[in-house]
Amino acid sequence: xxxxxxxxxxxxxxxxxxxxLPRQALAAxxxxxxxxxxxxxxxxxxGVTLTAPxxxxxxxxxxxxFDAPGAASVMLLADGNPExxxxxxxxxxxxxxxxxxxxxxxxxxxxxxxxxRMEDGTFARAAATVKVTIxxxxx
Amino acid sequence: xxxxxxxxxxxxxxAAAGEVVTLKTLISHPMESGQxxxxxxxxxxxxxxxxxxxxxxxxxxxxxxxxxxxxxxxxIEFDARVDAAxxxxxxxxxxxxxxxxxxxxxxxx
Numbered sequence: 237x238x239x240x241x242x243x244x245x246x247x248x249x250x251x252x253x254x255x256x257l258p259r260q261a262l263a264a265x266x267x268x269x270x271x272x273x274x275x276x277x278x279x280x281x282x283g284v285t286l287t288a289p290x291x292x293x294x295x296x297x298x299x300x301x302f303d304a305p306g307a308a309s310v311m312l313l314a315d316g317n318p319e320x321x322x323x324x325x326x327x328x329x330x331x332x333x334x335x336x337x338x339x340x341x342x343x344x345x346x347x348x349x350x351x352x353r354m355e356d357g358t359f360a361r362a363a364a365t366v367k368v369t370i371x372x373x374x375x
Numbered sequence: 376x377x378x379x380x381x382x383x384x385x386x387x388x389x390a391a392a393g394e395v396v397t398l399k400t401l402i403s404h405p406m407e408s409g410q411x412x413x414x415x416x417x418x419x420x421x422x423x424x425x426x427x428x429x430x431x432x433x434x435x436x437x438x439x440x441x442x443x444x445x446x447x448x449x450x451i452e453f454d455a456r457v458d459a460a461x462x463x464x465x466x467x468x469x470x471x472x473x474x475x476x477x478x479x480x481x482x483x484x
Contacts, residue, residue, distance in 0.1 A: 297446040314444055318410055321442040325453075328435025332395030332454030336437070339446040341408065 266315035266349060273311050273324075273351055274359045283360030284310070286350045292342060295368040301337035304352035304360065310334070311353075316346025342368045380404050382477040384465055389482040390457040398429065398436075399452045402467050402475060408443035424449055424475075426468040431481075432461035457481055 264272075270279075287301040304310050312322040325336050334352075342348070349363045385399040402424060409421025423443055429436040436455045455463070460483040467475040 301452075317444050319442060319444065322444040323442060324440040326438040326440075328430075328437060330431045330434040330436040330455055330458070332397075332436075332456040336439075336451065336453040338449065338451045341444050341446055343410075 263319045264321070266313045266320040266347075269311065269313050269320050270349075270351060273353065277357075277359055279351065279359040279361045281361060283307075283354065284350050284352045284362040286348065286362040286364050287337075288348050288364040288366050290365075291367045291369065293369060295342045295344070295370050297339045298342050298348075298366060298368070299337065299339050300348055301335070302350045302352075302362070303333070303335040304350070304354075305334050306354050306356075307334045307352035307360075308355045309353050310336070311351045312340070313349040313351070314340065314342055314346055315349060317341070317343050322348075342366055344368050380467075380469070380473070380475055382465060382467060382475050384463075384477050384479055386463055386479040386481060389484050392483050393456065393458060395454050395456050396481075397452060397454050398463070399450070400427070400429070400465055401448060401450045402427075403448050404467075404469070406443065406445060406447045406449060410443065422470050424467045425470055427451060428466045429453070429455065430464045430466075431455055431457065432459060436463075457483060459483060 284302060284304040292298040302310055309326040311324045313320045314322050322340050327334055345367045347363045347365050352360045380403060382402045387396050390396050404424050407419055407422040411419045413419055421443055425441055427439045437453050463479045463481060465477045
């Protein structure tokens with residue numbers, strides 16, 4: 237029997253609703269953040285330098301720096317934190333470089349990921365594993 | 376308004392035209408992540424600086440969205456290109472609606 241367009245649409249919507257429901261209860265993962273930032277586009281492995289300590293003595297304040305020449309914006313993620321998002325940097329016309337540093341919280345040993353959206357629309361990624369001895373999320 | 380929030384920025388007094396200078400910014404703020412619990416087990420609600428911007432003479436240098444994973448007393452360091460003398464304006468936006476600002480002049484030699 238041939239499905240009418242109305243029936244196909246109903247099936248599709250039902251499927252999406254079912255898939256979306258349980259996810260709303262969970263925090264967004266690093267993959268979710270990445271997908272939202274890149275829209276699923278390909279991500280090159282070179283083009284961003286991420287500087288992070290190998291071992292963080294204090295997970296409450298871990299110094300992180302990145303450099304992404306040619307980037308329009310850079311998003312930082314921590315894939316083992318309760319919420320993967322860390323910060324997103326958007327560079328304006330008066331920016332002197334595509335470099336920034338800040339201090340972040342890491343709850344446990346995990347990867348810090350930097351994803352850059354270049355001015356030409358392509359994406360690049362760098363990651364670093366940071367060992368954390370004392371977790372920084374208050375837990 | 377979060378209590379005792381104080382911005383501190385380090386800006387060179389002068390630069391050559393077109394020179395790139397490094398700016399260091401700090402704001403004292405607890406950055407309550409929303410992950411901690413009270414003694415009675417209830418969650419302490421999130422209350423953070425969620426956005427930081429820097430402009431030079433009205434031209435955007437950087438616009439940063441911050442999540443709870445940024446440490447207490449957020450420290451952000453970045454570069455700006457000084458095309459003309461004027462004022463750097465630094466703005467921090469708090470979850471509770473407060474806006475903190477600091478303005479620092481820069482001369483061009």
